[in-house]
Amino acid sequence: MAKTRVYELAKELNISSKELIDILASEFSIKVKNHMSVLDEEDAELIKEIFVENEESDVVESSKNAKKSIVDEYEEEIDNSIKVKNKKKNNKKQSEEENNKEEINEEVVIEMKDTITVKELADKLNKPITEVIKQLMFMGIMAAINQEIDFNTAEKLAEKFNAVAIQKDKETSLESDETEDASENESYVKRPPVVTIMGHVDHGKTSILDAIKKSKVTSTEAGGITQHIGAYTVEINGEKITFLDTPGHEAFTTMRSRGAQITDIVILVVAADDGIMPQTVEAINHCKAADVPIIVAINKIDKPGANIDKVKQELTEYNLLAEDWGGNIITVPVSAHTKEGLDTLLEMILLTAEMEELIADPTRKAKGTVIEAQLDKGRGPVASLLVQNGTLNVGDSIIVGSTYGRIRAMFDDKGNKINSAGPSIPVEILGLSEVPDAGDRFNVVKDEKTARNMAEARKAKLREERIVSTNRVSLEDLYSQIQEGKVKELDVIVKADVQGSVEAVSQSLEKLSNDSVKVRVIHGAVGAITETDVTLATASNAIIIGFNVRPSSTASTLAEKEGVNIRTYRVIYDAIDDVKSAMVGMLDPEYKEVVLGTAEVRVTYKISNVGTIAGCYVLNGKITRNSSIRVVRDGIVIFESEISSLKRFKDDVKEVAAGYECGITIEKFNDVKEGDQFEAFIMEEIKPKTM
Incomplete structure (x- = not known):
């Protein structure tokens, strides 16, 4: 039996898909999930017939009631005019009363910001400055004429002069005025959808957009990776769609997240030969957090290893069930290379936008x-x-x-x-x-x-x-921190060609921080590396990372003189890898304990001016002169220290092997008893590995 999709039937009936879904639910008791759901051919024909009959009957009824509606409208107009006249009379009285109140209030209300000078306050209170200063002195505040006082002090002072101080935030009041102006005259109309393309690196996001707008974007970017957000408007069948092309590398998570927040629909690009990858999962999480509709574009279907069903199966692991598998996620197989499926993708975007009812008011301030x-x-x-x-x-x-x-x-x-x-x-x-x-x-x-x-x-x-949240960068601060050994910091200055890259590089570097080394971006800005940047790096012992920018000749000369390390990059993950390597040199070395041998105390001797000498028998391994020693009694460690002396008979020795006897004295410990065990050990340094 032939099937008809909801959006196709809506087109024939010349109504929106949403209206048709509502009609199916209310009048025909047919519940459908979305505009992609299918109807039987018989049901579709029946709906068409009933819809045509209803339209004809509506026309007849409207012609019958035309005269009545005109009379009703005339009577309503008369009633409204009488009501308006009465309202005007009442409003006149109210406005007069309000104006009188405002006049009274204007005399006593003082508007101020967080602080105000004594002179300004005196002028607003219309009082002599000497009188205001005198009142401040009574309050225990010695203030000169040009000294600023805070809002709390000004409020108490105003009360003494029978006035009221009001703290005014100029910015918020202006913004509230803007919103009020906008709300007065709102005329909403349909607006184009804003679509963001997301997905894993090299899955074909830019290639799909490139195929849609028929221009080369990928060729201008380093390594074929999109480095900046671009926005493009495309017109299809008389309707516009705005595309935001977000970068695919994991370091641009912030930019991608921001894209999801300003977008209406997300196209999630998944390669048919690769399937779901780590950055695809990131994109899914951003979309879910922003509560944005998702259309999955399964790209590279022209490749030999393409497996569309495998992609749909992997999507189910993230609660994304394809529409043809009984879910509500639209999946469109496409090929950016052969342009197959792109028209269907665009049609699905317009249909999803229709369901979202995207509106805006073009008459208000932007x-x-x-x-x-x-x-x-x-x-x-x-x-x-x-x-x-x-x-x-x-x-x-x-x-x-x-x-x-x-x-x-x-x-x-x-x-x-x-x-x-x-x-x-x-x-x-x-x-x-x-x-x-x-x-x-x-x-x-x-x-x-x-x-x-x-x-x-x-x-x-x-x-x-x-000022409150960050430490001030100075040589004194940096030197004292290094001397105290409290925190090891790798300070970084980031310069890039665009602001989005500055933000992304900064956040990626700061995420490399661990318990031992803290990466701190002390400055980030757009533009070339200048002398000012080198001066700041000198003062703070920082390194400079340039992304798609170069240092000026004077900056390079100064950097060589001061020994400042400037590193420039074209691809972001090269920068991250280099910083990881630099951090390894700053990490505190790790140590592991190596047990050399154990000895048992057989007899003890107490000698004045020397202490207790333990006569020991080495059970296993060896005891060395420079090793640390641990005293174990009944399986419990009671003391740890260093070996003070190690002797065989009367001679000092460097080490004693298993099966031999020796005399041992321990630094700062004389409470040795027969049966104690000595465990000799050393701490070996482990060289840190690259993270």
């Missing part, structure tokens, strides 16, 4: 996320943004994390100059004051002054947090 950022030699700070809501325009003032600016120019993913970008559209912008961090949120604000004030407030907050 907000979104930084995909990537870098410092361009000719253009200054350049940021790739993904607009998630609203419309971004050239000339808009924006705040991006602790950076701000006014958009001077905007380009789409193909490099064309554009004036505006709506929801789910990636753009590259110019005009920021600094390079923002990848993953920072951006918001459009009313003017550049507002953006600058908010950015400065955020910077000050970050600076305070950094």
